[in-house]
Amino acid sequence: MKWRDFKRALIAQKYSTDPIGKLASPRIINLVTDPQEREPISATYLHSWTVQHFSRILGDYRQSVRREPLIPAGAPLGFVPTTQDP
Secondary structure (H helix, E strand, C coil), X not given: CEECCEEEEEEECCCCCCCCEEEEEEEEEECCCCCXXXXXXXXXXXXXXHHHXXXXXXXXXXXXXXXXXXXXXCCCCCCCCCCCCC
């Protein structure tokens, strides 16, 4: 998930063919100071203030999926998802 110059990583995957591994805690990356995302140590405490922004973005996303469900992969062209009531 990205917000301005920061990225929050919840999974670890170096190459697209590698299996997905979950991180024990989210990694917050400053894309200005580390554009290649190569920092070996996650300095989450330095950017902990960004968590409120990431939480808001994730909450907005979850609400939008409740209003308008996702279209599953391989669905026919005319597929119309049914609305889920919370």
